[in-house]
Amino acid sequence: MRRLLLALPFALLPLAVAHAAAEHDHDHEHGSLGAHEHGVARLNASLDGEILELELESPAMNLVGFEHAATSAADKAKVAAVRAKLEKPAALINLADAKCTLEQKVLKSPLFGDEPDHEEPADEDGDEHHEHSEIHAQYRFRCVAPGSLTHLDLAPLFKEFPATQKILVQLIGPSGQQGGEMTAQAPALKF
Structure with missing residues (x-):
């Protein structure tokens, strides 16, 4: 039995290599989430007692x-309008009947006048590559009735920003950690 357990990782190695190669090919075709993928955003959510923290990262x-x-x-007006919408997360995120109040918000983006997170390297001709701007929004809520917060509903966000096709979520709540x-x-x- 011990030999079988020791041999198992080696038996599964070809599958792992094939999976990694397929993921690598997929990343080059469609862009990886670690990179910058239009239409896809990321959300980290944490509910700890009365404190709900949300971090949204989106192209x-x-x-x-x-x-x-x-x-x-026109572009400046559009950026200002989006920033104003992000300043009011209660209009973008349905927090059910948890009676949450916003305690803190941080909005960052090169479009808001913040410094970019990284600089694109110049290519061989000295031309700079196209900058992929992201918008980061961090929110901290205090929820008087956190037990009523059974799920996180982003329907208003999808309605307000229809170019956001999907949001990849990492959620930590009373039931543990989950992704979706x-x-x-x-x-x-669901939390």
Whole structure:
């Protein structure tokens, strides 16, 4: 029996290599989430007692419709409108009957005048590559009735920002840790 257990990792090695190669090919075809993928956002959510923390990371394309620096009056107005919407997360996230109040919010993006998280390297000709702007929103809520918060519902966010096709979620709550995918057709995830 011990030999079988010792041999098992080696027997599964070809499967792991094949899976890794398939993932690598998939990442090059469609972009990986670690990279920058239009239409896809990430959300980390944590409910600990009365404190609910949410961190949304999204390509600016999903929320604003472009990623370049806003230079025209129309682009500046669009960035300002998106920022104003993100300043009011209760209108974007349905927190059921948990009676949550926003305690803290942090919004960051090169489009908001923040420094970019990284600089794109120049290519061999010295030309800079296209900057992939992201928008990061962090929220901290205090919920008077956290037991009423049985699920996280992002239907209003999908409605407000239709270019966001899916949100990959990592959730830590009373039931433990889980991951999931939310879409406009399935915008809720149970805690």
